[in-house]
Amino acid sequence: MDADLTRQIIDRLASAQAPVLLTHLRPDGDAYGSLLGLGHALKHQGAKPKLFVEGGMIDMYRFLPGSELVQDLPNAMPETDCLIALDTSTRERLGQKTLSWTRPVDLVIDHHISNPGYGVINLIVAEIPSTTGVLFKLLESAGWKISPSTATCLFTGLTTDTGSFRYRGTNAETLHIAAKMVELGADPSEIAKQCYLSITHERHALKRLVSNTLSIKDGKKSAFLTIFPEFYTESGAKSEDTEGIIEEVSSIQGVEVGSLFEFNSDGGLRVSLRSKGKVDVNAIASAFGGGGHKAAAGIRFTKDAEKNRDLVLAAISQAIASLKS
Numbered sequence: 001m002d003a004d005l006t007r008q009i010i011d012r013l014a015s016a017q018a019p020v021l022l023t024h025l026r027p028d029g030d031a032y033g034s035l036l037g038l039g040h041a042l043k044h045q046g047a048k049p050k051l052f053v054e055g056g057m058i059d060m061y062r063f064l065p066g067s068e069l070v071q072d073l074p075n076a077m078p079e080t081d082c083l084i085a086l087d088t089s090t091r092e093r094l095g096q097k098t099l100s101w102t103r104p105v106d107l108v109i110d111h112h113i114s115n116p117g118y119g120v121i122n123l124i125v126a127e128i129p130s131t132t133g134v135l136f137k138l139l140e141s142a143g144w145k146i147s148p149s150t151a152t153c154l155f156t157g158l159t160t161d162t163g164s165f166r167y168r169g170t171n172a173e174t175l176h177i178a179a180k181m182v183e184l185g186a187d188p189s190e191i192a193k194q195c196y197l198s199i200t201h202e203r204h205a206l207k208r209l210v211s212n213t214l215s216i217k218d219g220k221k222s223a224f225l226t227i228f229p230e231f232y233t234e235s236g237a238k239s240e241d242t243e244g245i246i247e248e249v250s251s252i253q254g255v256e257v258g259s260l261f262e263f264n265s266d267g268g269l270r271v272s273l274r275s276k277g278k279v280d281v282n283a284i285a286s287a288f289g290g291g292g293h294k295a296a297a298g299i300r301f302t303k304d305a306e307k308n309r310d311l312v313l314a315a316i317s318q319a320i321a322s323l324k325s
């Protein structure tokens, strides 16, 4: 991490009295982990942080220390002397309600390679596989207190964003960071139990419905799943229950690109893409206005769902065809 930039960010954080922390819509473990991890650290420093995300807290991450502090986005811009965006690759992904807020985003802290840097100061570290990992390095450089609660939140972001330290991008430094978090009080098996061994029955029912839509293409090198709106009423699951479902396809032997197409009841389409490494899915997603990382990316379409699904599938086929077998 760039030393000058790191210093600038730390100074800006240290001077904030009433920082407002935001993260992306459809939040995941790294989103909540970043929000709460930095929230705890700022509190220890004597600041009065406020934590917001569209929809507030979801059940799955309620085990995180301080989860009751996470609030749904307010309609009006909250008063603040430092607006901070965490783990959010575009300004829009902070949520519709924030788009009318007049204050620029003061700090952007992220690890998405596609992040254009929409803040006044931007710390985007693509070499670290979670935003909580970036925050850990930042807190370490600052010499700030990292309590067991902070460590638990930060470890949760790191384990979920790396698929339990399995995805490409997990390297020795990732594991060093994880080890330090454990030394500081994060409990890996307890966090794993909460994140991976506590699937609700509704979520499991949704998974079964989605599994039945499996389609394999491109000489068995790509595969996709589909979610239809009625799957939610049939299973009782919520939109957050789709997290991780894409692994049903991306984990199949020989499949280079796995994708998930979620048809929304408003006519929109949400696409998730995963690669085992040979295909750059960030490049595919970027061509349609989406983004993410080389191995995991996403796209959102507001209309023409079927047509856009076909276009994305064609782009995947083309990328697979251009691979040297």
Ligand SMILES: [Mn+2]
Binding pocket: 030, 031, 087, 111, 129, 130, 131, 161
């Ligand atoms: Mn992340």
